[in-house]
Amino acid sequence: PPDATLVGLIGAGIGPSLSPAMHEREADELGLRYQYRRLDLLDLDLPPERVGDLVEAARLTGYTGLNLTHPVKQIAAAHLDTLSEEAAVLGAVNTVLFTGGKSVGYNTDASGFARSAMTGLADAALDRVVLLGAGGAGAAVAHALLGIGAGTVRVFDLDADRTARLVDRLGAHFGRDRIRAGATGGLEAAIRDADGLVHATPTGMREHPGTAVPPAFLRPDLWVAEVVYFPLETALLAAARAAGCRVLDGGRMAVYQAVDSFRLFTGVEPDADRMLRHFDGL
Numbered sequence: 001p002p003d004a005t006l007v008g009l010i011g012a013g014i015g016p017s018l019s020p021a022m023h024e025r026e027a028d029e030l031g032l033r034y035q036y037r038r039l040d041l042l043d044l045d046l047p048p049e050r051v052g053d054l055v056e057a058a059r060l061t062g063y064t065g066l067n068l069t070h071p072v073k074q075i076a077a078a079h080l081d082t083l084s085e086e087a088a089v090l091g092a093v094n095t096v097l098f099t100g101g102k103s104v105g106y107n108t109d110a111s112g113f114a115r116s117a118m119t120g121l122a123d124a125a126l127d128r129v130v131l132l133g134a135g136g137a138g139a140a141v142a143h144a145l146l147g148i149g150a151g152t153v154r155v156f157d158l159d160a161d162r163t164a165r166l167v168d169r170l171g172a173h174f175g176r177d178r179i180r181a182g183a184t185g186g187l188e189a190a191i192r193d194a195d196g197l198v199h200a201t202p203t204g205m206r207e208h209p210g211t212a213v214p215p216a217f218l219r220p221d222l223w224v225a226e227v228v229y230f231p232l233e234t235a236l237l238a239a240a241r242a243a244g245c246r247v248l249d250g251g252r253m254a255v256y257q258a259v260d261s262f263r264l265f266t267g268v269e270p271d272a273d274r275m276l277r278h279f280d281g282l
């Protein structure tokens with residue numbers, strides 16, 4: 001390609017993000033000129049509401065595109081010229097591509113989880129899936145599950161309004177019989193009836209230790225997918241392994257969302273297996 005690729009990550013407190021290393025290393029391997037910069041709202045002293053200005057500044061100053069993370073994925077969606085179907089349904093964007101003077105928003109968290117599940121849980125039953133967490137990650141996971149053919153998704157979150165909004169949005173798109181809010185206190189019964197469980201709350205991160213799913217709810221013929229990847233081995237994954245469950249960690253979703261963003265930014269197909277190996281070494 002004639003031009004260097006210049007990408008930025010917008011978010012708050014993004015110092016620990018592994019995205020710059022993942023993208024730049026793969027570009028090096030492919031012989032591409034590629035710079036991935038952090039645009040941290042905390043360092044820039046900008047509130048999340050100014051994300052539209054920052055996106056426009058990046059466009060005007062020649063950025064190829066942007067990744068967006070907490071807390072701007074939803075706010076930014078309103079400031080873009082066009083949204084992909086996934087991003088429009090979710091109302092959330094994690095990747096922006098500037099093309100022909102326009103900004104186009106995508107959601108590669110959704111496509112990233114879909115590929116993660118298809119490779120890491122190949123042939124697993126998807127008839128009944130329980131999803132814990134209806135935030136940004138949970139919404140992307142729900143879209144991915146329904147897109148790859150899950151029969152029904154039952155959503156649980158401490159925030160009932162948030163759950164209802166997600167169920168409404170995705171139900172309108174995929175069919176109201178395919179996604180429902182779980183009953184209060186009904187997690188154990190829902191898991192008993194389910195083929196698999198996806199955990200998409202921050203529980204299990206270093207700042208939020210513990211597990212949102214009592215280990216007693218797990219059994220060997222239940223698969224368990226984790227979205228948290230700081231750390232990769234959460235208390236839930238450890239309990240699931242101990243219970244004999246088939247498990248999928250959050251690392252694959254993180255890598256595949258980067259794979260899909262990289263392809264959008266460069267037009268070049270990255271080597272996903274090499275990126276997975278690189279991520280494992282970070």
Ligand code: NAD
Pocket residue numbers: 070109112132133134135136137138156157158159162200201202203205212227228229250251253254255257
């Ligand atoms: P968020 O704040 O948008 O949503 C979290 C949701 O979890 C909230 O709705 C909250 O009410 C709910 N919740 C919290 N504790 C709960 C509990 N005990 N039971 C039920 N619901 C509970 O956060 P997010 O952006 O969705 O991120 C969630 C996690 O996913 C984070 O750890 C983040 O790092 C991770 N994540 C991973 C990837 C990846 O690629 N692997 C991508 C995005 C986010």
